[in-house]
Amino acid sequence: MSVALGITRPLPVRTIPIGDPGNLLSSLPSTAPYAWIRHGEGLAGWGEAAKVTVPPGPDRFAWARKWLASVFGDAHTHGGIGPVAFGTFTFDETSPGSTLVIPRTVLARRGGQAWITTIGDPAPAEPPTPITDPGRISYGDGSLTAPAWETIVARASRRIREGELEKVVLARDLTATAQHPIDVRLLLTRLADRYPDCYTFSVAGLVGATPELLIRRTGQQIESLVLAGTTTRGTNPADDIARGAALFASTKDRHEHECAIASVREALTPLAARLNVPDEPELLVLPNLQHLASHVTGTLADGASVLDVVAALHPTAAVGGTPTPTAIRLIRELEGMDRAGYAGPVGWIDAHGDGEWGIALRSGIVEGHRARLFAGCGIMGTSDPASELAEAQTKFRVMQYALEG
Numbered sequence: 001m002s003v004a005l006g007i008t009r010p011l012p013v014r015t016i017p018i019g020d021p022g023n024l025l026s027s028l029p030s031t032a033p034y035a036w037i038r039h040g041e042g043l044a045g046w047g048e049a050a051k052v053t054v055p056p057g058p059d060r061f062a063w064a065r066k067w068l069a070s071v072f073g074d075a076h077t078h079g080g081i082g083p084v085a086f087g088t089f090t091f092d093e094t095s096p097g098s099t100l101v102i103p104r105t106v107l108a109r110r111g112g113q114a115w116i117t118t119i120g121d122p123a124p125a126e127p128p129t130p131i132t133d134p135g136r137i138s139y140g141d142g143s144l145t146a147p148a149w150e151t152i153v154a155r156a157s158r159r160i161r162e163g164e165l166e167k168v169v170l171a172r173d174l175t176a177t178a179q180h181p182i183d184v185r186l187l188l189t190r191l192a193d194r195y196p197d198c199y200t201f202s203v204a205g206l207v208g209a210t211p212e213l214l215i216r217r218t219g220q221q222i223e224s225l226v227l228a229g230t231t232t233r234g235t236n237p238a239d240d241i242a243r244g245a246a247l248f249a250s251t252k253d254r255h256e257h258e259c260a261i262a263s264v265r266e267a268l269t270p271l272a273a274r275l276n277v278p279d280e281p282e283l284l285v286l287p288n289l290q291h292l293a294s295h296v297t298g299t300l301a302d303g304a305s306v307l308d309v310v311a312a313l314h315p316t317a318a319v320g321g322t323p324t325p326t327a328i329r330l331i332r333e334l335e336g337m338d339r340a341g342y343a344g345p346v347g348w349i350d351a352h353g354d355g356e357w358g359i360a361l362r363s364g365i366v367e368g369h370r371a372r373l374f375a376g377c378g379i380m381g382t383s384d385p386a387s388e389l390a391e392a393q394t395k396f397r398v399m400q401y402a403l404e405g
């Protein structure tokens, strides 16, 4: 565990409204950029006023909350977006690497208004260095080859048919090696341009564009976008519509989605004074895929922070399975890898306990010349391993596009 950087408490914070800052990403430095962007709004941060590695274990979210309370103190802001912590939590509570960072500078835009928050003496404004290209990218298998992954999908599917569990989400990883160091800002720019409906993020080396909002808290209001059930885009508009309709009609995908919804409903019910879960999913159409999606809204019963809600929700059956403990055991048994931050909560929290956290899908861990990319699929008793592999390959394309353009 490390608490960096001798910060004074309360934090010497200053938030000021500013004019249009343009593209938030264009202010980021190449080293350790922090970002959370959707439709050009969100946060870009740099510098580290405080940073901590959260110890693994069942109490990690409570530990993180305590740390945040001690660092934020009463650094509240009135109006605008003040100091925030960006965070990434590993998928598996026993895995190391969950991290919280309070950047020294945060540029924020919400509802067309913008603010800059600085902690301590503002760092001298250095013009960001030009974004660089990583050159040629070569890929390799991660923990399992494609055929070996198909084998574990078949095994999981059989275990489901035998009645051990209802659903499990299995993932695999690919390694990417670039000719030159990978500039995270290039990945962010490509992702934000191509996937404006997704949350493009960069937190402590974990980079991606996720369509899945685990939870947003704004005061007492909460929102979640639950995704599970996937098909590809069509080759023409009629084909696109036909594939979407087939997804809606697919018993396998509807059941897969219902598992994810049930896990979210179960986690939120004890925390909510009011909860609205739609009876039917909608279709979320992304540039590469279509998902069954349910927009869940509610009001919190008491002062739970966004991180308390994250703690209650993670892992949903969109990334774990049903029942959760059996699915987690099967994931540990079959995948043969540490998911690290992939499929874990990623996002930000402010000093009031508001914030937005996604599930870190369509993502990779980037370091120097190398990246480790992840993709997974919900496996049911009727899953066809070859189709699940094809779905995972399409999901990898998001980060492959970010790397290659």
Ligand SMILES: C=C(O[C@H]1C=CC=C(C(=O)O)[C@@H]1O)C(=O)O
Binding pocket: 169, 171, 212, 227, 228, 229, 230, 291, 317, 318, 319, 361, 362, 374, 375, 376, 377, 378, 379, 395
């Ligand atoms: C696990 C992933 O996606 C999840 C979210 C949406 C749809 C999913 C599916 O249809 O399998 C997955 O549950 C991933 O993108 O790596």
